[in-house]
Amino acid sequence: MDTIATAPIEGQVPGTSGLRKKTRIFTQTGYLENFVQSIFNAIGGADDKTFVVGGDGRFFNDTAIQTIVKMAAANGARKLIIGRNGLLSTPAASHLIRLNKTDGGIILSASHNPGGIDEDFGIKFNVPNGGPAPEGITGAIYHQTTVLQEYRIADVADIGLSRDGIQAVGAMQVEIVDPVARYHDLMETLFDFDKLRALFASGFRMKFDAMHAVTGPYATAILEKALGAPEGTVINGVPLPDFGRGHPDPNPVWAKPLMVLMMSPQAPDFGAASDGDGDRNMVVGRSIYVTPSDSLAVLAANAHLAPGYQAGLAGVARSMPTSAASDRVAERLGINSFETPTGWKFFGNLLDEGLVTLCGEESAGTGSNHVREKDGLWAVLLWLNILAERRLSVLEILNDHWNTYGRDYYSRHDYEAIPIEAGNEIMDHLRNRLAELPGQVHGDETVASADEFSYLDPVDGSVSENQGMRIQFESGSRAVFRLSGTGTEGATLRIYLSRFAPPGDDHGLETQQALRQVQQAAMAIAAVQAHTGRTDPDVCT
Ligand code: VG1
Ligand code: CO
Numbered sequence: 001m002d003t004i005a006t007a008p009i010e011g012q013v014p015g016t017s018g019l020r021k022k023t024r025i026f027t028q029t030g031y032l033e034n035f036v037q038s039i040f041n042a043i044g045g046a047d048d049k050t051f052v053v054g055g056d057g058r059f060f061n062d063t064a065i066q067t068i069v070k071m072a073a074a075n076g077a078r079k080l081i082i083g084r085n086g087l088l089s090t091p092a093a094s095h096l097i098r099l100n101k102t103d104g105g106i107i108l109s110a111s112h113n114p115g116g117i118d119e120d121f122g123i124k125f126n127v128p129n130g131g132p133a134p135e136g137i138t139g140a141i142y143h144q145t146t147v148l149q150e151y152r153i154a155d156v157a158d159i160g161l162s163r164d165g166i167q168a169v170g171a172m173q174v175e176i177v178d179p180v181a182r183y184h185d186l187m188e189t190l191f192d193f194d195k196l197r198a199l200f201a202s203g204f205r206m207k208f209d210a211m212h213a214v215t216g217p218y219a220t221a222i223l224e225k226a227l228g229a230p231e232g233t234v235i236n237g238v239p240l241p242d243f244g245r246g247h248p249d250p251n252p253v254w255a256k257p258l259m260v261l262m263m264s265p266q267a268p269d270f271g272a273a274s275d276g277d278g279d280r281n282m283v284v285g286r287s288i289y290v291t292p293s294d295s296l297a298v299l300a301a302n303a304h305l306a307p308g309y310q311a312g313l314a315g316v317a318r319s320m321p322t323s324a325a326s327d328r329v330a331e332r333l334g335i336n337s338f339e340t341p342t343g344w345k346f347f348g349n350l351l352d353e354g355l356v357t358l359c360g361e362e363s364a365g366t367g368s369n370h371v372r373e374k375d376g377l378w379a380v381l382l383w384l385n386i387l388a389e390r391r392l393s394v395l396e397i398l399n400d401h402w403n404t405y406g407r408d409y410y411s412r413h414d415y416e417a418i419p420i421e422a423g424n425e426i427m428d429h430l431r432n433r434l435a436e437l438p439g440q441v442h443g444d445e446t447v448a449s450a451d452e453f454s455y456l457d458p459v460d461g462s463v464s465e466n467q468g469m470r471i472q473f474e475s476g477s478r479a480v481f482r483l484s485g486t487g488t489e490g491a492t493l494r495i496y497l498s499r500f501a502p503p504g505d506d507h508g509l510e511t512q513q514a515l516r517q518v519q520q521a522a523m524a525i526a527a528v529q530a531h532t533g534r535t536d537p538d539v540c541t
Contacts, residue, residue: 002152002153002154002155003151004030004153005149006037006149007148008145008148009030009034012145014133015485015486016343016484016485017111017344018107018123018124018132019122020110020113020120020121020488021120021122022488022489023059023116023121025121026064026123032067032068034145034148035123035145036067036068036106037071037075037150037152038141038145040071040072040075041144041148042140042141042144043104043125046076047077048076049077049078049103050078050079050081050103051077051079051081051102051103051104051105051106052082052096052105052126053072053080053081053083053105053106053108054083054086054088054092054093054105054107054179055107056090056109056111056214057085057087057213057239057241058108058110058115058116058119058242059115059117059242060108060117061241062086064108065086065108068080068106069082069169070154070169071154072172073154073156074152074153074154075152076171076172078173079172079175080172080175081100081102082174082176082177083178083179084161084162084163084176084177084179085161085162085179087214087217088179089179089215089218089277089279089376089377090107090109090111090278091183091279091371091374091376092179092180092278093105093107093373094126094130094131094371094373095186096182097128098371098372102128104125104126104127104133105130106124106125107123107124107125107126107277108122109123109124109214109276109277110276110488111275111277111279111280111486112250112254113249113486114243114246114247114248115242115243116245125137125141126372126373127348129352129372130371130372130373131348131373132344132373134348134462135462136462154169154170156170159174160176162176163176164176179217180221184221184226186370187377188226189307190307190378191306191307191308191381191382192306192307192385192388193226193227195385195388195389196388200228201228204270204387205233205268205269205270206229206270207233207235207258207261207262207268208223208271208272209250209255209257209258209274210234210236210237210274211243211244211248211250211254211255211273211275212239212240212246213243213274214239214276215278215377216234216236218278219237219274219377220237222377243276249275249280250272250274250275250280251364251539251541252282252541253539253541255282258273259284259289262284262286262289267286269285269286269393270283270286270384270387271284272376274376275376278375278377279367279374279375280363280365280374281366281377281380282364283379283383285394285397286393286395287395288394288395288398290398291323291362291411291511292322292360292363292364292365292366293323293326293360293498295379295383296326296358296366297325297405298386298401299382299383299386300313300316300333301333301404302389302390303357303382305385305386305389306382308368309368312333313333313335313358314356315335315337315338315357316335316357316360317336317355317356317360318338318339318361319339319341319346319360319361320339320340320342320455320467321342321468321480321494321496322360322362323408323410324498325405325408326360328406338356338458339455341453341455341467341468342363342467342468342482342485344361344365344367344374346457347359347367347372348372349458350458350459351372353459354369355459359374361374362412362496363412364376364541366379367379403503404503405503406501406502406505409498409501409509409511409514410515411496411511411540412496413496413497413519413537413540414484414492414495414539414540414541416487416490416492416538416539417487417489417491417492418490418491418531418532418534419490420491422532423490423492424483425531426481426526426527426528426531427469427483429526429531430481430525430526431469434452435450437450437471437525442524442525443517445473445475445477445520445521446474446475447471447473449470449472450469450470450472451469452465452466452467452469452470453467453469453470454466473518473521475499476499476500477497477498477515477517477518478496478498478499478518479496479518479521479525480494480495481494481496481522482494495519495522497515497518498518499518501514
């Protein structure tokens with residue numbers, strides 16, 4: 001074992017979902033090592049502990065895993081459970097942590113950010129409940145990075161990652177496992193696989209775009225092999241270190257070819273995509289894109305049709321910028337609903353306490369109490385189970401939903417890579433004017449209320465402040481402003497827009513058209529053009 005002297009490295013601050021940086025930063029000597037040692041230090045050492053380790057297969061994944069193996073051994077860990085070839089989707093890692101009752105896990109991913117030597121890399125620590133470390137722990141990890149003086153690493157050869165089974169690294173055991181098998185078992189307990197097989201046998205057709213990311217093997221094993229969907233149902237199914245030079249973000253912009261197919265006369269019945277690490281999902285029907293906020297609401301309203309949820313739901317939680325569509329369902333069902341800050345770590349306590357069963361975010365994340373991460377393929381299977389039971393098209397299901405609950409028109413506008421100062425100025429400027437905004441008229445909108453969201457966790461009493469500016473208009477529309485916590489270049493301003501059309505209203509408007517009025521008011525209030533020179537967003541989802 002070697003103890004290597006090091007010094008704190010600036011800026012190792014975990015964001016919304018772990019530490020994300022340019023790959024070239026992560027590959028600098030000591031960068032990964034410092035952060036991994038800081039994780040171990042923050043949790044009281046790794047001695048005699050067991051961890052799950054895996055990642056989304058992006059460039060540097062395997063090298064990073066070899067480093068983590070040597071560091072875990074030198075820090076006295078008892079055992080590591082690693083996905084074959086270093087691959088584990090984020091939800092599968094969460095499941096393995098829970099199933100094996102480990103002391104946590106280390107997940108290597110920058111999720112929806114592109115991969116490669118000139119792109120992004122990331123690392124995060126998950127706690128024993130299988131979920132992302134809460135702020136108390138990420139804060140402790142960051143503190144460790146600022147005082148670190150040494151790290152421990154065993155001077156041993158690389159291990160083999162390609163063959164399942166147990167091997168020894170000094171006194172530590174390493175078990176290489178099939179990344180898909182246990183996850184597949186779990187899905188079988190939640191969904192009616194016979195019914196899904198019958199659905200595909202009856203001629204139902206879908207395309208699942210794995211975006212050359214980690215979900216390919218999971219989707220192929222479950223959709224094609226277990227459920228009998230025709231070969232070719234899963235496209236871009238082989239994980240690649242650079243995601244085929246794509247941007248593994250399942251939204252209408254980055255999953256464009258799938259969108260084009262689904263809007264064409266050749267469209268199959270159902271389309272779906274997932275992100276780099278498999279925790280996000282996009283759902284699209286023939287000629288209809290389902291916003292993630294609507295998807296959460298539809299899943300909440302119909303989950304009882306799947307065996308795993310037939311007893312009903314305890315409640316539904318959504319992140320604050322997500323539309324209120326799921327609140328309306330919870331209200332009608334008479335179950336709990338919660339509004340949390342952005343990031344899956346805030347759902348953990350609610351799930352652990354049994355206060356909610358489903359959770360979701362507007363950024364294409366949906367999940368349940370089966371793991372403690374959002375889960376892309378799970379959401380797709382739940383949709384399929386609902387479609388198999390209801391025998392309606394996606395469009396019919398949405399129309400029915402909107403007729404019952406009303407429609408929340410929704411879109412997120414991202415202004416990417418703006419100067420960090422400009423991003424901060426916009427937020428400061430908004431914060432300073434919150435008190436004077438109510439009553440102001442901007443274009444056709446009048447501000448009803450304005451505040452900065454902060455969250456009091458009802459389970460552990462922790463408070464998370466500065467979680468975004470909310471502006472509610474008298475029309476019922478809403479605009480929310482946040483700075484992204486996952487980017488690696490400058491700042492990304494996210495403007496979340498929504499407008500409610502009650503049952504009976506026109507639900508057939510084009511989304512951006514429906515939101516134009518609130519968008520113009522939002523741009524004026526935040527003075528986006530004055531601060532950034534930008535008039536249009538880079539990405540609208
Ligand atoms: C984004 C999303 C957020 C999500 C996070 C991690 O964060 O908005 O909803 O939880 O990514 O998702 P931010 O801070 O950039 O807005 V994943 O799939 O990238 O781990
Ligand atoms: Co992800």
